[in-house]
Amino acid sequence: MAFQAKDLxxxxxxxxxxxxxxxxxxxxxxVDTAGYFNDAADMLRRGDMILANTDTDGAxxxxxxxxxxxxxxxxxxxxxxxxxxxxxx
Numbered sequence: 001m002a003f004q005a006k007d008l009x010x011x012x013x014x015x016x017x018x019x020x021x022x023x024x025x026x027x028x029x030x031v032d033t034a035g036y037f038n039d040a041a042d043m044l045r046r047g048d049m050i051l052a053n054t055d056t057d058g059a060x061x062x063x064x065x066x067x068x069x070x071x072x073x074x075x076x077x078x079x080x081x082x083x084x085x086x087x088x089x
Contacts, residue, residue, distance in 0.1 A: 001026045002038050011051065020050040028054040028061050028080040037075035044075050052080065
């Protein structure tokens with residue numbers, strides 16, 4: 001799949017920082033590829049964070065992407081920092 005703008009939404013904004021949420025059936029390894037978020041280059045800024053639910057139709061992985069670069073055309077995010085990786089009942 002590809003980036004879907006309808007699935008990216010603002011959670012909070014303050015002092016030039018935006019916290020986003022994004023949900024996708026794409027795997028985290030696809031989402032963290034440079035260029036995945038290019039269609040949102042006019043919104044995402046270096047330093048923004050994206051809370052994400054990835055692989056929503058499969059293994060379902062949640063975590064945080066950090067926007068590490070945006071030159072106005074190409075957006076790059078760091079690899080997913082996974083949240084909730086284990087559940088020891």
